[in-house]
Amino acid sequence: MTNAGTTVATADPPAPAVRLPRRRGIELALIVLAVLLSVYGYCDVGLAKNGTVPPGAAGYGAGLGVLALLAHIAVRLRAPYADPLLLPIGVLLNGLGLVLIYRLDLETPGDRAAPTQLVWSTLGVTLFIVVVLVLRDHRVLQRYSYVCVVAALVLLLLPILFPAVNGARIWIRIAGFSIQPGEFAKVLLAVFFAAYLADNRNALAYAGRRVWFMQLPTGRVLGPIVAIWLLSVGVLVLERDLGTSLLFFGLFVVLLYVATGRTGWIAVGLLLASLGAVAVGWLEPHVHSRVEDWLHPFASIDAGQGPNQLAQSLFAFAAGGVLGTGLGLGHSILIGFAAKSDFILATAGEELGLAGLSAIFLLYGLLVERGYRAGLSLREPFGRLLAVGLASIVALQVFVIAGGVCGLIPLTGMAMPFLAQGGSSVVTNWAMVALLIRVSDSARSQYDGEVAP
Amino acid sequence: MTRYIRHAAVFCALLLVALLVNATRIQVVQAGRYDDNPANRRATIARYDQKRGDILVGGKPVTGSRDTGEQLRYERTYTNGPLYAPVTGFASQVYGTTLLEHSGDAVLSGTDPLLTPFPLWNDLTRAQSPGGNVVTTLNRAAQQAAYEGLGGRKGAVAAVEPSTGRVLALVSSPSYDPAVLSGNSAATERSWARLNSDPDKPMLNRAVRQTYPPGSTFKVVTAAAALDAGVVTDVDKPTDSPDPYTLPGTSTTLTNEGDGCADASLRAAFEWSCNTVFAKLGVDVGVADMAATAEDFGFNDAGLRIPFSVAPSTFDTSVDKAQLALSSIGQYNTRATPLQMAMVAAAVANGGQVRPPYLVERTTTDDGDTVSTSGSRPVRQAMHPATAVRMKELMEDVVTEGTGTNAAIPGATVGGKTGTAQHGLGNSGTPYAWFVSWAQGERDLEPKVAVAVVVEDASADRGDITGGGVAAPIARAVMEAVLGS
Numbered sequence: 001m002t003n004a005g006t007t008v009a010t011a012d013p014p015a016p017a018v019r020l021p022r023r024r025g026i027e028l029a030l031i032v033l034a035v036l037l038s039v040y041g042y043c044d045v046g047l048a049k050n051g052t053v054p055p056g057a058a059g060y061g062a063g064l065g066v067l068a069l070l071a072h073i074a075v076r077l078r079a080p081y082a083d084p085l086l087l088p089i090g091v092l093l094n095g096l097g098l099v100l101i102y103r104l105d106l107e108t109p110g111d112r113a114a115p116t117q118l119v120w121s122t123l124g125v126t127l128f129i130v131v132v133l134v135l136r137d138h139r140v141l142q143r144y145s146y147v148c149v150v151a152a153l154v155l156l157l158l159p160i161l162f163p164a165v166n167g168a169r170i171w172i173r174i175a176g177f178s179i180q181p182g183e184f185a186k187v188l189l190a191v192f193f194a195a196y197l198a199d200n201r202n203a204l205a206y207a208g209r210r211v212w213f214m215q216l217p218t219g220r221v222l223g224p225i226v227a228i229w230l231l232s233v234g235v236l237v238l239e240r241d242l243g244t245s246l247l248f249f250g251l252f253v254v255l256l257y258v259a260t261g262r263t264g265w266i267a268v269g270l271l272l273a274s275l276g277a278v279a280v281g282w283l284e285p286h287v288h289s290r291v292e293d294w295l296h297p298f299a300s301i302d303a304g305q306g307p308n309q310l311a312q313s314l315f316a317f318a319a320g321g322v323l324g325t326g327l328g329l330g331h332s333i334l335i336g337f338a339a340k341s342d343f344i345l346a347t348a349g350e351e352l353g354l355a356g357l358s359a360i361f362l363l364y365g366l367l368v369e370r371g372y373r374a375g376l377s378l379r380e381p382f383g384r385l386l387a388v389g390l391a392s393i394v395a396l397q398v399f400v401i402a403g404g405v406c407g408l409i410p411l412t413g414m415a416m417p418f419l420a421q422g423g424s425s426v427v428t429n430w431a432m433v434a435l436l437i438r439v440s441d442s443a444r445s446q447y448d449g450e451v452a453p
Numbered sequence: 454m455t456r457y458i459r460h461a462a463v464f465c466a467l468l469l470v471a472l473l474v475n476a477t478r479i480q481v482v483q484a485g486r487y488d489d490n491p492a493n494r495r496a497t498i499a500r501y502d503q504k505r506g507d508i509l510v511g512g513k514p515v516t517g518s519r520d521t522g523e524q525l526r527y528e529r530t531y532t533n534g535p536l537y538a539p540v541t542g543f544a545s546q547v548y549g550t551t552l553l554e555h556s557g558d559a560v561l562s563g564t565d566p567l568l569t570p571f572p573l574w575n576d577l578t579r580a581q582s583p584g585g586n587v588v589t590t591l592n593r594a595a596q597q598a599a600y601e602g603l604g605g606r607k608g609a610v611a612a613v614e615p616s617t618g619r620v621l622a623l624v625s626s627p628s629y630d631p632a633v634l635s636g637n638s639a640a641t642e643r644s645w646a647r648l649n650s651d652p653d654k655p656m657l658n659r660a661v662r663q664t665y666p667p668g669s670t671f672k673v674v675t676a677a678a679a680l681d682a683g684v685v686t687d688v689d690k691p692t693d694s695p696d697p698y699t700l701p702g703t704s705t706t707l708t709n710e711g712d713g714c715a716d717a718s719l720r721a722a723f724e725w726s727c728n729t730v731f732a733k734l735g736v737d738v739g740v741a742d743m744a745a746t747a748e749d750f751g752f753n754d755a756g757l758r759i760p761f762s763v764a765p766s767t768f769d770t771s772v773d774k775a776q777l778a779l780s781s782i783g784q785y786n787t788r789a790t791p792l793q794m795a796m797v798a799a800a801v802a803n804g805g806q807v808r809p810p811y812l813v814e815r816t817t818t819d820d821g822d823t824v825s826t827s828g829s830r831p832v833r834q835a836m837h838p839a840t841a842v843r844m845k846e847l848m849e850d851v852v853t854e855g856t857g858t859n860a861a862i863p864g865a866t867v868g869g870k871t872g873t874a875q876h877g878l879g880n881s882g883t884p885y886a887w888f889v890s891w892a893q894g895e896r897d898l899e900p901k902v903a904v905a906v907v908v909e910d911a912s913a914d915r916g917d918i919t920g921g922g923v924a925a926p927i928a929r930a931v932m933e934a935v936l937g938s
Binding site for chain 2: 254257258259260261298301306307311314315317318319320321322325331334349353354357358361362364365368369372375376381384388391392395396398399402403406407408
């Protein structure tokens with residue numbers, strides 16, 4: 001377990017000074033692998049569609065490589081003990097997303113999304129570098145928790161002032177750019193939840209009556225959870241955004257459970273969530289139609305109106321089979337609108353098959369696992385909750401959107417982290433990875449024999 | 454807190470497992486069902502993603518494929534579409550396929566497993582075979598002659614090789630260009646609507662899918678039945694038949710166009726197409742023998758495929774004597790396709806043997822390796838060989854000195870029979886002009902071609918519509934084309 005980054009402990013240490021390896025070399029190797037895989041995918045698309053390596057292959061590879069390398073240098077400088085898997089996973093998913101979007105661009109020559117996505121990815125990596133360089137200690141964030149929640153609420157409520165797009169009020173359009181403020185809000189809310197629960201977990205853990213095997217919380221402390229629940233339902237009703245609502249509420253319930261260890265919270269959470277979901281699913285036509293589509297994905301075919309998006313998505317996954325058709329050889333463009341954003345996973349499923357899709361799911365799983373591991377390694381509650389919260393956002397978001405396009409749960413309009421077209425999403429995801437890097441750096445450097453502050 | 458973080462991690466792991474299980478469900482377990490959903494366009498896209506194989510006439514393709522660059526990439530094209538439309542049919546991205554395009558679709562579209570070098574080869578390599586070719590039996594010159602002969606008039610021509618059953622010409626007029634139906638644009642939709650609402654029905658394949666009253670040409674069948682049944686033993690002996698002839702059990706009388714039919718011999722009656730004589734002969738033969746002979750020629754056979762289906766020609770078997778009398782001169786419920794009447798002529802020319810007609814010589818891969826051949830087919834004896842010899846004589850007489858002199862070809866032996874079939878309520882419709890014939894060149898060992906022509910010319914005078922005047926010249930052109938090639 002020694003490598004170049006390890007320094008040997010002195011002969012007579014006052015404390016067991018097992019200095020953890022920094023593993024920056026592994027990170028660099030994995031980043032190179034991730035960039036090479038992405039470039040390979042890019043060339044594969046060109047070869048399959050036109051029989052030639054696409055002219056931008058070198059530029060694309062160089063661009064992605066330079067971005068990843070800069071991020072790596074920032075990590076090396078300011079977070080040398082950070083988990084070596086986080087950054088390569090981000091690079092690989094982002095690179096793969098660019099390949100899939102580029103591949104779909106070939107079907108829609110009039111509407112190219114890959115160049116814009118590359119610009120947003122650059123912005124995202126820049127934000128990543130800024131966060132890693134500027135934020136020296138994640139505990140600074142705890143002080144700004146109420147600023148975070150106010151900012152999050154403003155961002156969430158902003159799109160209500162703008163016209164609805166495809167039935168959902170989650171975008172704002174400024175100077176030709178579409179921004180989804182809800183994406184930024186989720187990081188801010190994770191920070192706030194972590195800070196709030198770190199401060200109040202003892203009060204919240206105060207148990208009330210015991211029903212069956214569950215310790216129900218007392219009525220007094222129910223206030224905050226009801227407030228969050230109302231916020232989620234409010235988002236759902238005002239913006240018709242089932243996914244974000246589900247994500248926020250799920251995040252809060254997970255963190256509440258982790259902070260207090262009371263199963264009663266989960267019961268209350270599930271009860272409220274199902275109440276809200278049933279009521280809104282019943283009353284709100286936009287959400288109701290999503291539920292209907294989920295229960296009967298082929299109803300529109302039987303009605304003679306042709307397959308809807310979900311049916312087309314299922315057809316795409318089915319066409320992929322175990323090994324997929326190969327990049328550039330599928331027909332997921334039949335999904336039509338949102339093929340590059342919400343339904344990007346269908347392209348991965350069709351062209352990379354169950355094998356590729358499982359690999360992508362496992363990459364997300366690994367990202368989440370590294371987040372949880374950082375949470376487990378830390379000692380102070382805010383950092384633990386923040387790490388768990390950020391990892392849970394990824395897990396919940398992947399489940400909600402992937403489950404939606406695969407017909408497991410009702411479809412909600414959300415972006416697949418890193419893969420999907422969408423600037424706000426990719427920038428936010430890089431910020432989240434930056435925070436995880438920061439937290440994991442603290443977690444792993446605590447073991448290096450020096451006294452953790 | 455550590456314990457609860459672990460619980461939450463287990464929860465996330467469960468979500469991951471749920472996603473993986475569900476992905477397996479839709480990508481493996483239920484994939485087949487989704488793939489086969491008719492609303493899934495992938496099969497259609499794959500079908501049009503490569504060039505369609507060609508239909509060959511005389512070694513040259515009469516079809517082609519055009520790269521449109523659209524989602525459904527290749528579109529069918531036709532060289533001289535209207536000429537071959539009754540053979541090729543159309544291959545439309547919207548309206549499906551018909552005729553040879555339909556029956557040969559597996560080979561043409563490349564999905565036929567026989568096109569692969571080894572079994573399951575395509576399943577392994579996930580490739581698609583290039584479209585194979587369908588080689589037809591058609592004779593280019595005969596097809597062209599028949600089409601030009603009809604000259605846009607409503608009608609049809611069918612020609613077969615008597616000794617094999619190979620279809621040499623199959624023309625229906627008026628025709629249409631199947632290329633206008635190939636694509637999937639609005640123009641295709643308009644063409645489809647226009648062709649379907651056209652009162653002249655250009656998409657109707659009159660040669661095989663339309664039955665006509667055969668009129669006097671059916672007398673070939675009646676004469677053969679009479680000879681086979683022994684009702685007539687000597688073609689030159691007077692038949693005991695009155696003129697006019699009163700249909701048995703009725704007061705309706707049947708007359709002839711010309712004189713000299715009373716007690717005429719079979720030879721004279723055949724030559725001058727005496728209705729009275731053949732009506733009585735049919736009654737004398739009886740419904741059982743008449744029906745048996747007609748069915749041996751191919752009537753009442755709903756299963757004939759060449760390889761596309763042919764409308765069954767009918768000879769009504771539940772008739773009284775008066776109806777049998779009319780049936781025997783090709784009226785009442787007797788109906789025949791032009792191809793069926795070509796088979797009748799071919800049976801006479803081929804010593805009484807009926808060879809089932811076929812249009813596809815063989816199918817090949819795109820580089821010419823044979824995939825399947827027409828194979829041998831069952832042969833039916835429609836009449837005694839001796840009867841066939843006498844029938845040939847009778848038909849030759851029609852051309853040399855009877856009603857069919859317009860079909861005579863210098864230097865060749867030609868036998869024929871004219872027909873003018875009445876139809877419509879009270880026979881008010883414009884009659885159909887028929888001519889069936891066969892021809893044998895000077896140096897040929899056997900007759901090379903049998904042909905049937907029907908012209909339903911609504912514009913001509915009733916008197917002009919005789920098989921000899923209108924239909925025989927077309928038949929002659931077709932026969933000349935076959936003998937000359």
